[in-house]
Amino acid sequence: MKSKPQIKRETRNRRHGRIRAKIQGDSQMPRLSVFKSLKHIYAQVIDDKAAVTLLVAGDNEIAAADFKKAVVKDGERELAGKVKKAYLVGQLLASKAVEKKIAQVVFDRGGYKYHGRVKALADGARAGGLKF
Numbered sequence: 194m195k196s197k198p199q200i201k202r203e204t205r206n207r208r209h210g211r212i213r214a215k216i217q218g219d220s221q222m223p224r225l226s227v228f229k230s231l232k233h234i235y236a237q238v239i240d241d242k243a244a245v246t247l248l249v250a251g252d253n254e255i256a257a258a259d260f261k262k263a264v265v266k267d268g269e270r271e272l273a274g275k276v277k278k279a280y281l282v283g284q285l286l287a288s289k290a291v292e293k294k295i296a297q298v299v300f301d302r303g304g305y306k307y308h309g310r311v312k313a314l315a316d317g318a319r320a321g322g323l324k325f
Contacts, residue, residue, distance in 0.1 A: 209304030216301050217241050225286070225298040225318065225325065227311055234279045234310055236286050236318075238298060248293065250286035252278040265317075272313060279310035280317035287321020300325045 195203075218224030219242045228235045235251040255278060265272040265280045272280055290298070298318075305311045319325075 205304040207304075212301060212304060216299050218299050218301075222297050222299055223247055223295060224301050225323070226301045227303045227305065227314055229279075229303075229305060229310055232275075234275070234282055234314060236282055236314055238286065238290060238295060247295065248286060248289045250282050250289060252282050254285060255281050267313070267316070276310055276313045279313040280320075283314040283317025283319075284321040285317075286314075287318045287323045290318075291322045296322070297324045 216224060218239050220240050224239045224241060226237050226239055228237075233252050235249070237246050237250070238248040239246050252275075260278065260281065263277070263281060265277050290296075300315060302311050302315075307315070315325075
């Protein structure tokens with residue numbers, strides 16, 4: 194008998210496989226892949242044709258002082274906690290991408306639902322200058 198966390202992980206991996214069958218990144222338009230754990234969120238920009246990771250960003254790169262200083266709003270409400278961190282990771286990744294002259298990516302949500310932290314990361318990347 195499988196535990197509930199095992200079942201959730203397997204179903205997410207299955208969803209991710211279906212998404213990956215349709216999405217492929219190349220040098221002109223690499224893939225922005227998202228991974229989230231219970232505490233952290235990471236994003237990477239990948240060229241699938243060359244099998245190379247071009248950029249990596251995670252919430253461990255954001256300084257505590259910068260996190261506390263930053264005010265992030267989604268419409269009327271102010272973001273806080275892990276959602277705020279995800280937004281800042283998206284902005285950080287976008288700034289790194291702009292430095293490497295990457296303007297457009299394909300978004301791979303990694304089998305996660307497009308809301309909460311995943312949506313915040315995407316919004317942060319868009320605010321930082323990435324198009325997808």
